Structure formats: C-alpha cells, structure tokens
Amino acid sequence: MSLTLWRRALVLGGIRSGKSEFAESLVAEAKQVRYVATARRNAVDPEWEARIEAHRARRPGTWSTTELGNDPLAMPDLLAGAGPSDTMLVDDLGTWVAGVTEITSQEAADRARFNAVASRMAAAVRACPARLVLVSPEVGLSVVPATDLGRAFADALGTINRAIAAECDAVALVIAGNAVPVKGAL
Numbered sequence: 001m002s003l004t005l006w007r008r009a010l011v012l013g014g015i016r017s018g019k020s021e022f023a024e025s026l027v028a029e030a031k032q033v034r035y036v037a038t039a040r041r042n043a044v045d046p047e048w049e050a051r052i053e054a055h056r057a058r059r060p061g062t063w064s065t066t067e068l069g070n071d072p073l074a075m076p077d078l079l080a081g082a083g084p085s086d087t088m089l090v091d092d093l094g095t096w097v098a099g100v101t102e103i104t105s106q107e108a109a110d111r112a113r114f115n116a117v118a119s120r121m122a123a124a125v126r127a128c129p130a131r132l133v134l135v136s137p138e139v140g141l142s143v144v145p146a147t148d149l150g151r152a153f154a155d156a157l158g159t160i161n162r163a164i165a166a167e168c169d170a171v172a173l174v175i176a177g178n179a180v181p182v183k184g185a186l
Helices: 019-026 046-058 072-080 093-104 108-127 148-167
Strands: 008-013 034-037 064-067 087-091 131-137 170-175 178-183
Touching: 008 019, 008 148, 019 046, 019 087, 019 131, 019 170, 072 093, 072 108, 093 108, 093 131, 093 148, 108 148, 131 148
Parallel strands: 008 131, 008 170, 034 064, 034 087, 087 131
Antiparallel strands: 170 178
16 A cells, blocks of 8 residues: 555544554555553453554564553554654554543543543644554444443544544545545545
8 A cells, every 4th residue: 555645544444344454555665663552451451452452463573562551541642753754653543542531531521621631642643754554443333332431432433433434534434344435535
C-alpha cells in the first residue's frame, strides 16, 4: 500500500474483522514503525495473553513497541513527541478507552473528565507530526448494552471514534477482512 495519500488514518472494525492486519498493511512499507500497544497485560487470563502474543508475532523485527496499557493517559504526550519522519500504529482505541475509563470512571460527574481526555487525545492526533494509523472497534453496529458500565464504555468509545475520525485524512471500516473506504483514500 502506498503511504503517500494520507497522514492520519483510522481503521475501524468488529472483533476479529481483520482491522489490525489491515492497519499493519498500511504501514508495511515504512522503514521503521513504532507500534503503540494499548492493552493491559493480564497473566491470569491466558486467552487474552494469547491474543496479545498473536499481535506481537505478526510485527516485523524492525518495529519498536511501546506498551501503554498501564498508563493510557500518556497517549497524547506520546503522539506529541513523535517526529515528522516517524510512522506510528496505535492498536487499539478500545483497550485505550477501557484503560482511561478505569482511571476517570464513568460516573456522571466523571464523564466530563473523560470528555476532557478525549478532547486532548483528538487534539494530539490533529497535531501529531508523524504518519499515524489508529485502530478501533466500531461500536455502532451492535445492540445497546444492558448494563450501565457497558453503555458507558460504548458511549465513550463512540465519542472517541467520532473525534478521531474527524481529525483523520482517511477512515476505513473492515468487514470480514475487507476494507471499505469511509473517508478519504487508503
């Protein structure tokens, strides 16, 4: 894939849709990629660890990895610290939102705090000088969750997806391994 048509791209999709693989293909030609992993490691959940290891195994040895699972609030500063010749892949915003909401809570009084973090993240994406690909689950195609916590997560993820999409030159939705352009050209 050509890296010349866009500077910031958002890749959306459902679980196991192929969104991460598609995002990886967008930066495959880059000499070096900084992969930003947002998932928190969990040694007591072998299935979760296996998912993380599968992502890790696909990455070329020339890519560096920064794990933000334990410090999701560091993401805007990480993006701000990138250089114009850097290529970054953030995978994914769903686990990033989960980490942020764990810190900020999604009680009504704390939603403003989450919204402030989301605004700061969108501004960081807008200002990031690097070639940037962000991966995120699309939550708008499912039923409304039956629990308060589930609804708060879906609302928060929908909020960040919309804010990030507004800042990206290109957006794609991956469905069953097929990327459908939503905005711009990839």
